[in-house]
Amino acid sequence: MILERENRQLCHGISFSPHEPVPVLRLRRGEEWVNEPLSENRSIRLRVGQTKFCLGYVTMRDDGSRTLHSCPKLKGLNTGTQCDGCRRLDQSKFMHQFHKTGEAPQGLRKYLEQPHFLYVASFAHGATKVGTTSKQSKWTRLAQQGAVSARYVARASDGGAIRVLEDLVTEHVGLKQQVRQKSKVKGLTSWELDEVSLDAANALEATRAKKFLESQGELAAYGVELLDQKWVQPAYALEVVRAWDSKTVHPWTEPIAGHEMNLRVRGVLGQSILVDSGENTTLRLLDAAELKTREVNVEAQRGEFFEEQSPLF
Numbered sequence: 001m002i003l004e005r006e007n008r009q010l011c012h013g014i015s016f017s018p019h020e021p022v023p024v025l026r027l028r029r030g031e032e033w034v035n036e037p038l039s040e041n042r043s044i045r046l047r048v049g050q051t052k053f054c055l056g057y058v059t060m061r062d063d064g065s066r067t068l069h070s071c072p073k074l075k076g077l078n079t080g081t082q083c084d085g086c087r088r089l090d091q092s093k094f095m096h097q098f099h100k101t102g103e104a105p106q107g108l109r110k111y112l113e114q115p116h117f118l119y120v121a122s123f124a125h126g127a128t129k130v131g132t133t134s135k136q137s138k139w140t141r142l143a144q145q146g147a148v149s150a151r152y153v154a155r156a157s158d159g160g161a162i163r164v165l166e167d168l169v170t171e172h173v174g175l176k177q178q179v180r181q182k183s184k185v186k187g188l189t190s191w192e193l194d195e196v197s198l199d200a201a202n203a204l205e206a207t208r209a210k211k212f213l214e215s216q217g218e219l220a221a222y223g224v225e226l227l228d229q230k231w232v233q234p235a236y237a238l239e240v241v242r243a244w245d246s247k248t249v250h251p252w253t254e255p256i257a258g259h260e261m262n263l264r265v266r267g268v269l270g271q272s273i274l275v276d277s278g279e280n281t282t283l284r285l286l287d288a289a290e291l292k293t294r295e296v297n298v299e300a301q302r303g304e305f306f307e308e309q310s311p312l313f
Contacts, residue, residue, distance in 0.1 A: 008074060010053055011296040014038065014271050014288050016143040022236055023143070023268045025288070027296060030070065036298045038273060040236060043264045049295030050258035052077040057086040060107025064114070066092070081293050099163040112159030118166060119231065120209050121147035122202035123179055124244055125187025130175040130209060132162045142231050146184050146270015148195070148241055149202040150231040153210045157223030165224065168216070169209045181289045185272055188244045189251040189285055195241060239267025240274045240285070249274060249283045256290040262301060 012026040015035070024035035036044075054071035061067060075083040082090065094104040098112060115135040121142060122128040133141035142150050156162040169175055187193075210226055213219065219226065233241065243249035243266075252275075254261075266283065267274040273286045 008049075008053060008295050009034070009297060010055060011291040011294055012055055013292040014144070014268060014273075016140045016234075018139045025291070025296070025298065027298070028070070038236075038265050038268050040239065040265060040267065043262070043278075043301035045260060045262050045299040045301055046291075047260040047297040047299070048256055048258065048291060051295070052079075052293040053295070054083040054086055055081045055293055057082065057090040058092040059089070060091045060105055060111060062107050062110065064107055064110035066111075077293060095159070096163070099160040099167075114159070116156050116159045116162035117152050117227075118154040118156070118162050118169070118209075119150055119152045120175065120202060120206040121145060121150035121231075122198050122205070123184045123187055124148050124193065124198070125183055125190065126193055126198065126201065127179045127183060127187075128175060128202060128205045129177055129179050130166055130169045130173070131177060132159070132166050134159065139231070143234060143237070144270060145179075146181075146272060147231065148233075148244075148269075149199040151202060151206040152227045152229040152231065153206050154213055154219075155225045155227055161222055161224060165213065169212065173205075173209050173212050175205060175209065181271060181287065184270065185251070185285060185287045188240065188269070188272065189249055191244070191247045195245040236267050237269045240269035240272065243267070243274055243283050249285050252284045252286045256286070257294060261286075264301075 009027050009029040012028055014023050015026045016023045022037050022039045024037050027034040027036060054075045054077055056068055056070045059067050059069065071083060071086050077083065091105050091108055094108055098104045104112065111134065117133050117138055119131055119133065119142065120128060121131060123146065154165055156165065166177065170177055210228065213226060262277060263275040263286070264278060265273060266276055271289045273288050274283060275286050276283050
C-alpha cells in the first residue's frame, strides 16, 4: 500500500527530554515535525487512523548524530514500525551486534565511542531487565521505557564494552534485555505489586548484577566503573506511579485505532498516558504505543466535555 507522504501526519510516539517540563507526542507530516505537549490537565481530542504506516529509517552522520528519513513510499504495515526496504537502510540496526561483529558505519562508531551506562530497570508487573544507554540519553532512555524503578550499575568508556557487560549479566545473572510494552501497561492496571516492594526487588537485582560484575576481576583496566546510582522519575510519571500504587488506575478498554477520543491528561509514564474525562471520572491508562505508526491529529478541548468515543471508519 503506497500513499503520498504529505497527506499523512504520523505518530512517532512519546518523546522525553530532561530539559523540558513535559513529554511530547511526536507527529510528522512529510519533513515537518509537530510536538504536542502532554501537560498535566491538558484536555485534547485525539483522532486516530486505522492503518499503520512505516516510520522510515535512521542514518548516522560522521559526528555520531542521527538523521531520521521518512519512508520513501510510506508503505502500510501489518506489524512493527518499518517496511522491509527501510529496515535494510536503517544504520542503527548495527548497534546491538557491534560488540560481536565489529561491523558499523563510521557515524555509528563515533556514537559508540562515547561513555555508556548499564542499568537495571523494573516495571509494574514485576519484570526486571538489564539495558544500556549512552551518556547523552542516560536519563531519557529510562523515561521512554516506562521504568517504575531503576538503578545504574556500571559505566563504560564506550558502547561496545557496555554491551559485552549487558550480555554477561543476561547470561550469568538471568536478567532479560527486553520487556513487552503490553506487559508494562497490564502491570500498571493489575495491581499485583506496590511501589515499595518493586523498588526493593529492583535494588536486589541491581545488587546481584553488580556483585557478578565485581567477580569478573579488575574492570577498571577495561574502562569500566561500577556504580550504585538510582534513577529519578520525573514529576509527571509519579502521577501514574501513585495511581498504580493506590490501585486507582484502570485499563483503557475501548478501541484506539480508527477512533476519536476526548481525554484529559493526568500523567505520562513511558509510552503510556494516564487520562480521565474531567472531574470525578475514572482514571484510565491509554497505551500510546497504539498511536505510533498511525495518523494522529490532536485538537485542544475547551470547557467541559463528556467521556465518549466515536468511530472514524
